Amino acid sequence: MSDRTKTRLLTALKTSGPQTAAELAKRESVTAVAARQHLDSLSAEGLVEYEDVKGAVGRPKRIWSLSREGHAQFPDNHSGLILSLLGGLKDLYGDEGIDRLISHRENEARASYAKALSGKHSLQEKLEALAEIRSREGYMATVQADDDNGGYLLIENHCSICAAATACQGFCRSEMTLFIEVLGEGIELERTEHLLSGGRRCVYHVRQAA
Incomplete structure (x- = not known):
């Protein structure tokens, strides 16, 4: 084949x-x-x-x-190395070191995502721009209209930091906070599927608040 x-x-x-x-x-x-x-x-x-x-x-x-x-055929950003580095960071600096790393990564992503979403006005436009940059990062992201519940589904078919997120779920919480911030005020976001909780993928239901 x-x-x-x-x-x-x-x-x-x-x-x-x-x-x-x-x-x-x-x-x-x-x-x-x-x-x-x-x-x-x-x-x-x-x-x-x-x-x-x-x-x-x-x-x-x-x-x-x-x-x-x-x-495992899909990349996960060198999981073995990531786990080793996270373990070393925690040994040297404790949980505070991990928290500072997550915060640093969140700040870098916030600037990158804000730039990508600049000039986008509708929720659909913002989500499509977010999906595009997430796909470049390895998340295989797409956007679909949610006809049953209203709003949209941001679907990530792969987690490129799965090893890190498994070791420290603060990475997942950080990403949800980040999505809400860059999508703007008046947005409701709920994760309805979670890869680390046994799901096939991560899915976020996003809509304008009533």
Whole structure:
């Protein structure tokens, strides 16, 4: 299987979650037979896994998803080094050192995000600019309208600082505070899915306050 096709299938499962071979085939414009062959090859490499789900009628559907090794194909900013540095920082300076690091990172991001959102007026424009800069940072971010609840969903399909956030969830709290600040006054933001809490991704529901 070509590396390009492999990357496309892995990315499709990463960004859109578990899917059947037929759904992947339609998405990637290949035949269902080719998609199944590629998925079998990825399964042999340990990068994907499947579950056969029974429906009300007919044969069970085989649902494909990324394995732990498959998720590891996406960069996490050198997790081993990050954990080592965080451990050393805490040993040397205690929790205060970690807090100061988080604050420093937040200040740098605030300036960068504020510049990216400058001149954006509507909430949608601001969110799209925020998603673009977050994607450049490795979060694979997108924006969708939330037709059921109003407002928008800021979806991050990957966490590029997952190792650091796992070791210290202050990074996650810091990011939520930062989003509210750069999006402006009168914004309500709620995290409805959280990768570190067992979710497939991080999702934020954002809307103008009533």
